Amino acid sequence: RLVGINxxxxxxxxxxxxxxxxxxxxxxxxMHGPAGAxxxxxxxxVLAGHTHGGQxxxxxxxxxxxxxxxxxxxxxxxIICSRLAYISRGIGxxxxxxxxxxxxxxxxxxxxxxxx
Numbered sequence: 001r002l003v004g005i006n007x008x009x010x011x012x013x014x015x016x017x018x019x020x021x022x023x024x025x026x027x028x029x030x031m032h033g034p035a036g037a038x039x040x041x042x043x044x045x046v047l048a049g050h051t052h053g054g055q056x057x058x059x060x061x062x063x064x065x066x067x068x069x070x071x072x073x074x075x076x077x078x079i080i081c082s083r084l085a086y087i088s089r090g091i092g093x094x095x096x097x098x099x100x101x102x103x104x105x106x107x108x109x110x111x112x113x114x115x116x
Contacts, residue, residue: 003042004030028111034071034087037080046085047109051075052094057101075102 029043033050040046051065051074065074072078075089091104 001027002030003027005036026111034080034085037083037085040081040083043083045111046080046083047088048085049088049090051087052090052092052099052102055093055099055102056096075105 026044027042029037029040029046031037031046031048034046034048037043037046037048051071055065056062062074066072071087073087075087078085078087086107086109088107089102089105091106093099
């Protein structure tokens with residue numbers, strides 16, 4: 001199952017109650033930002049973006065970005081509250097139209113059944 005939500009919806013008790021009883025074998029959750037993933041009650045894999053991977057990857061900016069997003073990992077594969085997650089750097093920028101030591105990416109993820 002594929003579920004797309006925004007970070008405001010992930011925090012909604014009504015949304016969580018509505019989806020709590022439905023338990024498919026595997027659920028992929030697409031969300032704009034990874035911070036809301038900690039509040040999810042569903043999902044085997046979370047795919048998110050929003051952080052731009054830090055965009056300007058030099059200290060102390062990287063440290064400040066991790067604090068601003070409340071995330072230790074700003075890009076790539078990580079675990080968020082026992083869930084596998086991938087945070088894409090994406091291809092855009094925010095505020096400044098540049099990147100440093102943080103190339104843009106378009107990610108291709110292949111999901112395979114354990115039975116194969």
